[in-house]
Amino acid sequence: MARGTTTEEPVRQRLVAEATRLFAERGFESTSVQEIVAAAGVTKGAMYHYFASKDDLLHEIYGRVLRMQTERLTMFADAAGPVAERLHAAATDVVVTTVDNLDDSKVFFRSMHQLSPEVYKTVRAERRRYHERFRDLVAEGQRAGVFRDDIPAEIVVGFFFGSVHHLGTWYHPDGPLSGPEIGRHFADLLLRSLGNA
Amino acid sequence: MARGTTTEEPVRQRLVAEATRLFAERGFESTSVQEIVAAAGVTKGAMYHYFASKDDLLHEIYGRVLRMQTERLTMFADAAGPVAERLHAAATDVVVTTVDNLDDSKVFFRSMHQLSPEVYKTVRAERRRYHERFRDLVAEGQRAGVFRDDIPAEIVVGFFFGSVHHLGTWYHPDGPLSGPEIGRHFADLLLRSLGNA
DNA sequence: CTGTCCTGACCGACCAGTCGGTACGCTTGT
DNA sequence: ACAAGCGTACCGACTGGTCGGTCAGGACAG
Incomplete structure (x- = not known):
């Protein structure tokens, strides 16, 4: 030392x-x-x-975020219980962890295009796998007849994650709403827009 | 010349x-x-x-986008007809114009923090007024009993515009979905998550 | 003595912005 | 009719400064 x-x-x-x-x-x-x-x-x-370069430092940040989010999503998606409950839990969790690591989130969506082409591709691919896992959860519910299926699962996922990624631009920890509160609202909005009842 | x-x-x-x-x-x-x-x-x-500076060039881009979007929203919001229809039309329109000007949208949300402090404040304020106009439309529907009111209108608007702003990161004009199709889906998701029926 | 951790002076590349100058058409006085 | 004077549009070499990255070597643990 x-x-x-x-x-x-x-x-x-x-x-x-x-x-x-x-x-x-x-x-x-x-x-x-x-x-x-x-x-x-x-x-x-x-x-x-x-670190090999300034880029490498950025890459490290992306790696950390992706590893954590993928791990958590897998945990919620593979749990037992009805698909609607699993999706609600996963959606709430991604919002809460995003709010808890707002800086990571800001860096993620603002600086992605500064990565070198190869690293950029790797990150995109991992991000894509993450989205696909989430999409499969939506599709599962649609096949089961629990969710409406007149809107492609792909669009629903793009819609939802757009909202989550943009939290960094307007959410403030000192504001009136806590992370879990926002998480519940967001998950409610998602589930409701998929609702069949 | x-x-x-x-x-x-x-x-x-x-x-x-x-x-x-x-x-x-x-x-x-x-x-x-x-x-x-x-x-x-x-x-x-x-x-x-x-142009006075490189910043001034960026400012010009923001001005153009803001002027257009505000003008269009006002048009849809102040039209005649039920609030649900007006909101649906306004939501569809903002998606379509965003997709039609994807480059503007990418610049907008990625480079905002590069503006000088004063210009940044001006842009934020104008953006805020835009969001408020949209929020009022949601709140109007809630007061009228047309929309559910168990989620604050502010959150709903943050949720929806997050989705819209993030179109720039994944929408591709050569993809399977046209701007109006995405617009309809997004507006349906919004209206449905507010639905009372 | 050797490998790990770290220092801080230094380098070449690059960048936003400046400035003296040029080209050209419009106005004005005669 | 014509030239002098002027304003707008534009050129491109140059400058002061910053930045990412390098390197020769020092300090300390085992």
Whole structure:
């Protein structure tokens, strides 16, 4: 650990955390490597010891978010119980975790196009798999006759995730609504728009 | 008109058009002024003759989009007829115009934070007024008992416009669905999630 | 002595914006 | 009729500064 500088948290994690915060605040292109390392209390050399490039740092952020969301969705989708309940739970959860990690969400949808072409493709593919898993849940309910099927499941998923991704532009933690409240409302809206009753 | 160069379209309009295309493709910060003027077939001097700065060019794009959308919403909202029909028509229209101007939409939600603080505030305020007009339409239906009122109109509007703004990330004009088709589906989803029947 | 972690000066590329100058048509005085 | 004067449109080399990334080496643990 070389010289005991300031914090106990490992340098690598501090760099990712500060980068996330700054990218969310100013955007990827408007944040210099110098600002990131200054915020983390190290120098450029340290950053380039752990990451190959500024892009690599961004890639790390995407990887973390995708891993977590995919894991959680799988958990909810593969649970027992009626499909409507599983979908409602999964929808609520994605909203709550998005609100709990708003900075990640802001970076995700604002800076995706700054990734290098290959990394961009990888991220898109993983994101696509995630959407497909969600879509299958909707389609399952449609086949079972629980959901209306006059609107393609693909559209429904695009509609719902658009709403979720945009939370970063208007949701404020100090506002009148908590994450779980927003989650319940969003899940209600989704389920209701699919409702057959 | 000075020297007859190449195209007939005025230089100013060509600059805005090419800037929109490039900003949508690469993002504001990753597009150099040099690239914009090269695409428009002029030089930097010409651009700085018409615009005060690169930011000013971005501002112009926002102004154009906001003016058009506000105007159209007012038209649909102030029309005659039941509130459910007016809301459906307005919702369909905003989707169709978004799809018809996808580049504008991409620039809008990806590069907003690159505007100077004052301009940013102005744009946010105008955007806010737009949302409020839409929210009032929802609230009107709720008061009239046509829409369910157990979810705040504010949330419903945030939900719907999230979906619309995110069209830019996944809608493709060559895909299987046309703008009006997406518009109808989106408006159906909105109305259905508000449905009382 | 060796590998890991980290420093900070430095480099070449690039970028937004500037500025002195040019081309050309419209107005005005004679 | 004509030239002088002027304003608008545009050119493109240049500048001051910033940025991502490099590198030679120092400090410390095992």
